[in-house]
Amino acid sequence: MADVEGLSHSAICVHDLKEAEEFYCNVLGARRGTRVNFKTDDAIRGRSVHGSVILEDYLLALMVTRDFMPMPPRDQHRGAHGFRHAFRVSRGRFDQIIEELKRRNVPFEGPVDHPDKSPFGQSIYFKDPSGNFLEILWRRDEDAGYCRPYITGVG
Numbered sequence: 001m002a003d004v005e006g007l008s009h010s011a012i013c014v015h016d017l018k019e020a021e022e023f024y025c026n027v028l029g030a031r032r033g034t035r036v037n038f039k040t041d042d043a044i045r046g047r048s049v050h051g052s053v054i055l056e057d058y059l060l061a062l063m064v065t066r067d068f069m070p071m072p073p074r075d076q077h078r079g080a081h082g083f084r085h086a087f088r089v090s091r092g093r094f095d096q097i098i099e100e101l102k103r104r105n106v107p108f109e110g111p112v113d114h115p116d117k118s119p120f121g122q123s124i125y126f127k128d129p130s131g132n133f134l135e136i137l138w139r140r141d142e143d144a145g146y147c148r149p150y151i152t153g154v155g
Contacts, residue, residue: 009052011061012085014130017051020062023128024053027104028087028097028136033059055087070131077109077125077133084125084133091121091138098124 014020017035024030033052049064078084089097094111101108101124110124123137 007058009059009061010085011050011063012128012130012132013065014062014128014132015065016129017049017062017064019129021051021053024055024060024062027100027106028055030055030060060085072127072131072133074107077107077127084135086123086135086137088142089136089138090142094122094124094136094138097136101126 021032025032030053033054035051037049050061052059052061054060098108098111106126108124108126111122112124113122114120119139119141121138121140123135125133125135127133
């Protein structure tokens with residue numbers, strides 16, 4: 001068994017690295033990470049052009065796409081088939097983020113109330129400048145620790 005301890009990082013495709021970095025840093029409060037393939041060594045090794053941002057202790061790689069990446073309809077704020085990246089914030093920070101999205105004219109859907117039995121309180125849904133679907137949510141159990149997943153078998 002792999003005995004996975006957590007999620008390290010993920011990567012999303014973006015059209016414009018600078019625009020994406022500014023969005024994640026200025027709107028979501030991320031810190032800029034490293035950039036790759038802006039040096040000859042990186043290019044020789046065939047690495048893709050990308051940068052990264054850090055949200056708390058989570059690294060999100062911003063991969064510059066070489067191919068056409070279709071944009072979802074302007075009024076669609078939730079991903080098709082449930083695909084999106086969800087970021088957790090405290091209940092107190094949630095309303096501040098809504099005001100920040102309004103101030104920056106970022107269209108969003110919500111707040112959406114989750115069922116009372118759900119660990120989630122409310123969510124808002126929106127897109128980054130490249131059309132990646134994002135969610136900000138607060139959890140009712142925000143002080144609770146998270147359990148490690150255990151795989152008990154298949155079949």
